[in-house]
Structures are given as structure tokens and as C-alpha cells.
Amino acid sequence: MDLWYTEKVDGSVGITMKIKSHLFxxxxxxxxxxxxxxxFYGKLMVIDGAVMLTEADEFVYHESITHIPLGWIRHPxxxxxxxxxxxxxxxxxxxxxxxxxxxxxxIDREVINASKKFFPNLSSSFNDKRLNLLIQDGxxxxxxxxxPFDVIIVDSTDPVGPGKVLFSEEFYRxxxxxxxxxxxLTAQTESPFxxxxxxxxxxxxxxxxxxxxxxxxxxxxxxxYPFGLWSFAFASNSINPVKTPPIAEYVPxxxxxxxxxxxxxxxxxxxxxREIINEGERSNRP
Amino acid sequence: MDLWYTEKVDGSVGITMKIKSHLFxxxxxxxxxxxxxxxFYGKLMVIDGAVMLTEADEFVYHESITHIPLGWIRHPxxxxxxxxxxxxxxxxxxxxxxxxxxxxxxIDREVINASKKFFPNLSSSFNDKRLNLLIQDGxxxxxxxxxPFDVIIVDSTDPVGPGKVLFSEEFYRxxxxxxxxxxxLTAQTESPFxxxxxxxxxxxxxxxxxxxxxxxxxxxxxxxYPFGLWSFAFASNSINPVKTPPIAEYVPxxxxxxxxxxxxxxxxxxxxxREIINEGERSNRP
Numbered sequence: 001m002d003l004w005y006t007e008k009v010d011g012s013v014g015i016t017m018k019i020k021s022h023l024f025x026x027x028x029x030x031x032x033x034x035x036x037x038x039x040f041y042g043k044l045m046v047i048d049g050a051v052m053l054t055e056a057d058e059f060v061y062h063e064s065i066t067h068i069p070l071g072w073i074r075h076p077x078x079x080x081x082x083x084x085x086x087x088x089x090x091x092x093x094x095x096x097x098x099x100x101x102x103x104x105x106x107i108d109r110e111v112i113n114a115s116k117k118f119f120p121n122l123s124s125s126f127n128d129k130r131l132n133l134l135i136q137d138g139x140x141x142x143x144x145x146x147x148p149f150d151v152i153i154v155d156s157t158d159p160v161g162p163g164k165v166l167f168s169e170e171f172y173r174x175x176x177x178x179x180x181x182x183x184x185l186t187a188q189t190e191s192p193f194x195x196x197x198x199x200x201x202x203x204x205x206x207x208x209x210x211x212x213x214x215x216x217x218x219x220x221x222x223x224x225y226p227f228g229l230w231s232f233a234f235a236s237n238s239i240n241p242v243k244t245p246p247i248a249e250y251v252p253x254x255x256x257x258x259x260x261x262x263x264x265x266x267x268x269x270x271x272x273x274r275e276i277i278n279e280g281e282r283s284n285r286p
Numbered sequence: 287m288d289l290w291y292t293e294k295v296d297g298s299v300g301i302t303m304k305i306k307s308h309l310f311x312x313x314x315x316x317x318x319x320x321x322x323x324x325x326f327y328g329k330l331m332v333i334d335g336a337v338m339l340t341e342a343d344e345f346v347y348h349e350s351i352t353h354i355p356l357g358w359i360r361h362p363x364x365x366x367x368x369x370x371x372x373x374x375x376x377x378x379x380x381x382x383x384x385x386x387x388x389x390x391x392x393i394d395r396e397v398i399n400a401s402k403k404f405f406p407n408l409s410s411s412f413n414d415k416r417l418n419l420l421i422q423d424g425x426x427x428x429x430x431x432x433x434p435f436d437v438i439i440v441d442s443t444d445p446v447g448p449g450k451v452l453f454s455e456e457f458y459r460x461x462x463x464x465x466x467x468x469x470x471l472t473a474q475t476e477s478p479f480x481x482x483x484x485x486x487x488x489x490x491x492x493x494x495x496x497x498x499x500x501x502x503x504x505x506x507x508x509x510x511y512p513f514g515l516w517s518f519a520f521a522s523n524s525i526n527p528v529k530t531p532p533i534a535e536y537v538p539x540x541x542x543x544x545x546x547x548x549x550x551x552x553x554x555x556x557x558x559x560r561e562i563i564n565e566g567e568r569s570n571r572p
Contacts, residue, residue, distance in 0.1 A: 012304040012325035016292060039298035057479070060556075193343070193509045221507060221515040221556075223479045228514015229507040257556040265551030270346075270507075270543040 005036055005044065007051055009226045010196045015051075017041060017224070023118060028110040030162050035118050041224060043118055045086060047111070047157055051224050058088050058122065059256045061188070064220040065232055066092035067258040068266060069151045069184040071246035072239050076150045077101070080178070082138035082166060084155035085111030090125035093153070095252040102131050103149075105138040107162060139165045139174075148180035154187035159200055167200075169207035176211050176237065185235045189217065192273045193227035201231065205277040208233055214240040217277055218266035220257070231273070242267050291322055291330065293337055295512045296482045301337075303327060303510070309404060314396040316448050321404050327510060329404055331372060333397070333443055340510050344374050344408065345542045347474070350506040351518055352378035353544040354552060355437045355470040357532035358525050362436045363387070366464070368424035368452060370441035371397030376411035379439070381538040388417050389435075391424045393448060425451045425460075434466035440473035445486055453486075455493040462497050462523065471521045475503065478559040479513035487517065491563040494519055500526040503563055504552035506543070517559070528553050 008014035017038045024035035034046040042055030053061065066089055070076050075098040081089050085106035093102050106112060112133070115123040125131060134141065152175050157163035165171055175185050189204050190197050208215040212235035222230045234241055246263045289308070294300035303324045310321035320332040328341030339347065352375055356362050361384040367375050371392035379388050392398060398419070401409040411417060420427065438461050443449035451457055461471050475490050476483050494501040498521035508516045520527055532549045
């Protein structure tokens, strides 16, 4: 059998992967989860017809969304993850020995169960005693929470369906209220090459800038996401990562993507990306 | 008719694009050229079954391979392009007012003819009086040439078939011999995510380091190339772009990808890429 998973944007462009077997399919109360074994990328998790992760390249996404903010935190103690039910972001956060508590708020228990069954390299984080797992609505959690966090990581699906509220100005305002002084929020913010999605990206950055003193975009290359280039937001009320270098006193040694130079340079955006988020004029000089 | 162009690596992973029409097909003495009109990326040129360029994203490749070296040259006068028969790299080089001569050595006249017919935005460079077009073997040209160049750009196809000789140590040695003091060579060097190709990339960098004092890799995101991330070599006998910032006194204003910050930061490589080219140990500190 010659089976291929093909994911298209705009009905006109896409990525395709050879499938060895379809391991899992479940319609949950929130979304549809599929897990495949692929020929090139190892196991693949798909939610509502969009690639969430593959074993071979998940390190790029999880390291980028985690170590970029933690690079600017001295001795991180408390981190909040909204979404991230596969466990990969928690795995990265838990690499820091100073870490005391990771609160992971996932709306769909079935994502966690599927990850525990098929992605042990990610879901091993659920065995760590410092992980506090809550199955509930992340938007509701940040509205009601009072205890401050060093970092909030919004590891969500796309800004459609259940994930949409996690890109709203109200949500960002509630996040800002539970970040400690010097705290940082990061979030996945789609592909800048997806021209059908540019107004969505622009709106996300407008909302972030209405809430936070400093909002910057950074990029990472993820071959199994549409267009192979993904963006993330870094938002803080006190830290401008373009002007202040990373200050972390501890950097995990096991990383495959992140290093100090990547953190220093990740915020240098191509002109066409700057224009999407209206980040000043084109500048060809420092 | 529902027509799709699909390009696969390793028979197991690929990109796919909806095709509006197949505009051109020709078997030349060197290779097979196809041109399509696509739904998302505008016109597409394919050589021997591999995407060479699309109208929508060619700016990334052509700006990266051109303005990164020229950023380190004060008042560039003479540039050699090996390959580049579509004209896109020449278009970028010719943006510099100090430029006196671009020698473009393309082995296959049919690439130029096809570009003139279907890609006027690239092939317009062939009308510039400063362009000296030679239809001949690029490897032979650098062996016989005596006049020095500021920059040599190796804008070749993949290291198989007719393009293979353009990745050899002998070729690089002949290039080095016709670079002026302070001169720079750049070359496309495949995708670091293509694990079937890693030994090829490693060998290219070994060969370059056997010839040049300074060899560094830089990256750019090209969605229509396999894995969406492409690498380029920067090689020079006098300039280390990691330690010396760009010095160009003129930067073209029309660019969609390149800017000063991109040039400064393009050499910050993820850990897994450093390891492919054995660029020292993983470092998490400057």
C-alpha cells in the first residue's frame, strides 16, 4: 500500500509524507487526533488535519518556544504552559535544575493519553514530580490565577476552533497580570510565508503590543510545518531581547537546535517579515 | 484537470504545488528544463526534476547568495557568477552602482532562453550592458581565467550530474586563485535537514576549508526547496564574517529579504547544523 499524508494550505500548496501505518484516530470533545508512523520523520501527530509534531523535527519547535524565553531568566522557578499536551514543551522546561513547578493546562486529556502511548520521548515529562497537570480551559485558568510565573508559554493549536481564544487581547492581558516583574510570554504565531494568513499574524502582534511593553517576533525552521518557517512571539513588560542579551546562568547541554548565538540572533527578521508585523521601516543599517 | 507537481526526497517526503499549466518542456544537451504556472507561487522552473525557482520566493535565494558576500565588499566592481542562467543572481549583483562588470558563465544556453521567455523579472538583467554572458563550462572558465574578481557566486544545480564538478576542491582552488585580496566566494550547499545528503554537505565544507582560510555556513528559508531551509557557503582568504561586521557603504533599498541585521546574524547556526559541518563543539556561551 502506498499511503501518503498530504497537508495543503489554500488548496494549492503543501507538504507530503509517506506513511507506514495509521496508528490512532480519535474524535474527542474538542478536536480530531490522528497518529501515523511515517517513513522519514518517525511518528507524526495530526490534530484537526494539521501537523502538530513529528519525532524527527519536534526538537526545533519545543526548544525554540522554551529556551528562548528561559535564556532571559536567571534561575527560573515557575513556568506556565498553556496547551502543550504532548509534553514536549514541559520536557524542555524541566531541564532547568532551578525549576520548582511547571503548571501545564491542557484542555483535551486525549492529547496527553495519545502522547503517553505513542511519544514516550515527549510524554516522559508527565512523570516528573515538578509537573502540575490541569485538564481545563487555559483561557479560564489565566483569568482566575493569582500566583505569578516567570514564563508563560502558549503552546497552542492554530488560531481557529478551540485555539482561537488563546490569541485574543483579553487572554494576553490576563497572562500579563500573572507574569512576575521581568517575566516573559512566548507563543507560536504561524508562518510568515503563508500569505493567506498575514492579517491573522498582524492582528496577533497588534493585540500583544496593546498589552506588553516589548513584543518581538522570532523565527525557527520546522520542515513539517507549512512553508518550513515558523514564527513565535516574545512579549514582556520589562525585557527587550533585541537590546538585552540572554542572561541565563544555566543552559542545558543536550539541545539540538538552541544555543546562545541562536538566541542572540533569532530576532533578526527578513524585510518581508518585518513588513507583515509593521515592525518599523525597512532598515539596512543598525 | 487537477494537476500537481510533487518533488520528493528519499522517496518518502516532499513538497507539492497545484499546477495551472505546463508551459515548457525541453531536453537540452545538459539537462531537462520544465516551466509551470502554479496556483500559489507564480511561475516555476524545474531542472532535472528539482525546483530551481518560483516567482514568489526566488527573492530569498537570489538575495541571500548575492548580498551576503557583497555586504562585506566596499565598492564592488567585478563579480563572477558560475551558473545562474535564470538571471536572478545577476539582477541582484547589478543593483550596486559601483559595479563595472558581471561575468556570467552558464553552461546551458537553453536556461537563459527559457528565462527570457517566462521570467522577465529575472532575465531583465541580460539587457544590462555591464553583464558579460559566456556560454561555457564554469569549471573550465575559472581554470583559465586570470583577471581577479571581488566576488565569485556559485549559483549551481545540485551536486549531481553537470553540477557536481562545481563542488570539487580543484574547482574551489581555481576560484581562490582568481579572487582578489579581500575577495569572497559564496555557493549554494543544499539543505541541512536532508539527512540523506549530510555526507555530501560535510564533504563540500571539508573541500572549502582545504582551500580557504575562512569558511562559514549561513542559512535562508526557501519554502519551495526541500525542507524549506537552505544553506550557503561563505569562503574567503581574508574575511571572517562572524568576527567582522558587513562594511558595504551601499545597500540596495528594494530588497525583500536581506538587511544589515540578517547579514550580521545569518551565521548563527543551530546545534544540529554545526554538527553536520563539524564546526567546533556545541557552544552555549559566546
